[in-house]
Amino acid sequence: MKLTYVLLKKTKSIIILSLYLSTAFINAQKKINTADRPNIILIMADDLGWGDVGFNGNEIIKTPNLDQLANSGITFKRFYAAAPVCSPTRASCLTGRNPYRQGIYTANTGKLKLDEITLAEILKKEGYNTGIFGKWHLGTLTTKEKDANRGRPENYKHYTTPDMHGFDEYFVTESKIPTFDPLVYPEVFDEKNGESWRYGWSAIKNKKTKGYGTSYWTGKEKKALEIDIKGENTKIIMDKAIPFMDKAIKNKTPFFTIIWIHTPHLPVVTDKKNRDQYSKYTHQEQLYYGSITAMDTQIGRLQDFLKKQEISNNTMIWFASDNGPEVNTPATAGMYRGKKRDLYEGGLLVPSFCVWPQKISSGKITNIASVTSDYFPTILAMLNIKNKNTYPIDGIDLTNAILGNQRVRKAAIGFQYPDRMSWVNDTYKLIKNGKDMDFEMYHLIKDPKEKNNIINKYPKIANQLKKELFEWVESCKKSEKGFDYHNAKI
Template identity: 25%
Template sequence: MLRFVALALAVCFVSFPASLSGAEVDKPNVVFIYADDLGYGDVGCFGQKMIKTPHLDQMAKDGVKLTSFYAGCTVCRPSRLVLWTGKHLGHQPINDNKPYTMQPSDFTLAELMKQQGYATGGVGKWALGTPGSGGEPIYHGFDFWCGYLDQSNAHNYYPTYLWKCEGDQCQKIPLEGNVLMGDKNPQDRVAKLDSRVTYSHDVMTKEAFDFIRRNQDKPFLLHLHWTLPHANNQGGRVTGNGSEVPSYGRYKDKDWPEPEKGYAAMVTYLDSSVGELRALLNELDLEDKTLICFTSDNGPHKEGGHDVDFFDSNGPLRGFKRSVYEGGIRVPFIAVWPGQIPPGTESGMTFNAYDVMATYADLTGTTDLPQNDGLSFLPLLLGKKEIKPGLRLPNQRISYSSFNTWEAARLGKMKAVRRAPDQPCQLYDLEADIGETNDIAKDQPEIVEIMTNFMAEAKKKPNAP
C-alpha cells in the first residue's frame, strides 16, 4: 500500500525543467475561452451524440484534449476567482456564490501578462466587482472589458445594457431594441420578449474580435467568458423557458422538450463562435502565433427546465453543478496552437484552473510569481516527454476543491469526498469507477488518512511556486 502511495505522489508532484519554457517562442498571443455551465459530456469530442459541436471537435483534432481538467469550483464566482489568482479554494475567501469584490491584494493572471507587455482584454461575465467598488477588471490587469460586471445580471441574454470598461472608467452601453422586463401581465411580457432584438453574446463577441483587430500587431491576452449555455431562470425569449437563444436553429423540429431544444441551440451557438474566432485569427495570419484554450467554469446546470440526463451532459461522471463529485468540477479542456501543440493528442494527467496562471508565467518566462498553488501544464500541451517527478509539496499536486462544507481531493487515480470536516471520507478509484459509485474507503485506510490530512492542511497559506 505505501508503495502505491509513493508512486501516486511521484506522478502527482510534477515539476518541469526550465528548458521547456514557452518563452522559447516569441511572446505568443493567448485566447482563453471560459464557457458557463458547459458539462463534460456536452461536447462531441468528449462523447456528446445529440448536440453538434463541429468547431470544438475540429479544435481537438488540431490540438490536445485534457480529460482530467478541473474547474476552480462547482459554481461560477469562486471558479473565476481561482482562475484569476492561481490559488485553490482552500486559499480563497469564498467557496460559494456569495458576493465578493476583487481586492488590491488579489494579483491576477491579467496583471502578470500586462507586466510582460501584453495588451489585455476580456468579455463576458466578470462577477467580482460592480462599478465603483474597485473590483472592476480595469483595476486588476485588464486594459479592456465588455460584458456583465454583476453576476445576477449575467444570465439575461437580452439586457438593456452591458458594461464597457477601458482606461480608468466603466460605462454602460445600451443594447438597441431591448426593454425592461417585469410585467405582471403575461401577454405584455410575451410581447416584450418578442420585441427584444439584441443578443448580448453577439455584442460581446464583436467587441472581442475588434480587440483582436486593434492589437494584432502586438502580443495580446484575451479572455472570452461567454455566458452560454447558462440558463436564464426568469424565462427565455423564444418560449419562456430558461434556454435563451435567438432561435433553435437545427433543433427546431426535434421532438424534444422546449428547454432541451434551447439548451442544444445555446451549445451549438457557442461552438459557432469558436469557429468564427479561429476564422478571424486565420484571416489576420495570427493562428500560428496564438494559443487558444477552451474549458468551462463548472459542470452542467439543472436549471431553467434543462435536465442534465437528457443529453447526458455530465457524460460518465456523477453529479452536476453545485456538486464536488466529478460531474460538478471535471470539465472539458481543449487547446490548439498550430506548429507547437501536436495535433490529435490527449492526456489524462490532472490539472486545474489554478494552474493557468503558472502556465502563463511559463509561456512568458516569468519567474517571480506571487505565492500560488499552480503548476504549469505548458510542457504537457507542447507534447514534451521530459516530464519527471519532482519534490513539490503535497498540497501542490493533490487536486483540491470545495463547496460550502463539502470538500474533494484527488491523488493520482484516487478521489476523496466528504460532506464536512467532521464527516467520514468517501474514497473512489476513478480509474476503475469513474462514476464514483463504489466507496472503497474502508479498504484503503492509508490513502484516506493522506486525503484527510491534506484537506486539513489545504486552508493554510499557499506555497511559493
C-alpha cells in the same frame, strides 16, 4: 591638467554612449521577444457540462467548431474547475490560487482582491494588450445604481472592476444574463412548454418586455449602449472582442484576451434558427441545445478571424467551463456522478482543450489531472516569464504534459465549497460532500463513476489523504487572512 580633463570628459561620453547603446539593444531585443510571443485567448463557457460537447462524445448537441479546435491541439479528459460554481473558478484562472485563499467561497461572495496578482497584470507588464469580454462575476461594477446580483448605490464592499486588475479594456456584466437579447425578458412566458424566468424562453418576437436588470459595463460607471446589445449574446461578446484583438494586431502587439461566455447558464434563450436544429426534442431541450450551438458558431467566427489575420498559428487558445452542468436541465456530465455544486466528479470535471499550432501537435489527448489554477503557472512558463510571486500557488506548470509526455501529476488538487471538501491525486479522491456526511474515498482510475466507496478498505491511504487535506485547508485559511500579501511582487 587640461588634457586630463578632456580625456575624462571623452571617456565619460563614451561610457554614456555605450550604456545608451546597450540599453537600446536590450529594449530592441525585448520588443523582438515580445513580438514573437503568442497571442493568448482564454475562453470559458458557463455551466457547460463535461458531456455537452461533441469532442467528449455528445451525439446530440452540435459543436463542430469546438470539436475541430479540440482536435487541433490537446484535449484534457480529466480537467477540473477549481470549484463547483462560477466566481471561485474564475478567480483561480486569473491567479493560480485556490479561491478559498482569496475569500471567494461560492458565487456572489467576496471579490477579487487588489492584493492578488493576476495574469493580466503580469502580461500587461510584459507588453501584452489585455482585455476581458463577457461575464466578470468577481465583484460589482457600479456603486451608483442597482445592477445585477450585488451592484447597489454606495456598495463599495464588493466593488472591483477589471481595469483594477490589469485589463486595458473590458466589456462585461457582473453576473448571468439571458443568452439572447440579454437586457430584457418577456412579460409573459410559454409555461406549457416549460418556459420561465429561471429556465429561459424562445427569443422574443413581437412581445412586451421588461428590463432584466443587468448591464454591460465598459469603464468606471460607464455602461455600454443598449442599442448595441441585441441578438445572440455570444455574438455580442465577440463583436467587442474581435475589434480589440484586431487593434492589437495592427499595433503589432501581442494580446491577452479573456472571453467568458454566459452560455449555457440559465436562463437559456434561443432563436428559431438554432431551435429548429433540434425540432424533434422537447422545447426545453431545444432552448438548451440551441444555445450551445449558437455559441459554437461564434467560436467558428473567432477561428475564421484568426486565420484571416494569419495569426492562428501563433495564438494559444484555452477552453473550459467554470463548473459542471446545472441540475434539472438537459445538460450532462457524461458518465460522471453529480452536477453543479457537487464535489463529485460531475460537478468539477469540465470539457477542456488547449490549442497552439506552432507548439502543440494536433490530435493529442491527455488524462493527466489538471485544474483551472494551472493556467497561471503554465502560461507564464510557456512564455519564459519568471513568476516573482512569493505566496502559495495551487496550480502547477503543465508544459511537460502539453508539449511532452508527462502523464502523472505530482501535486494533489484541493477543493472546498461550503460544508464540503475534497483532495484529489492521480489515483484517489477523498471527499466529504456535505456537512453531516462522512468522508468517502474512491479509486478514480478503476472507478471514475465513484460508485464504490473504499475508505474502510484502505484506512492507511485515507488517513494520509486526510492529513494532507487538513494541512492544505489550514494554509488556505492563513492566506484568506492576508498573511501572503506583504511579500507579493509583479
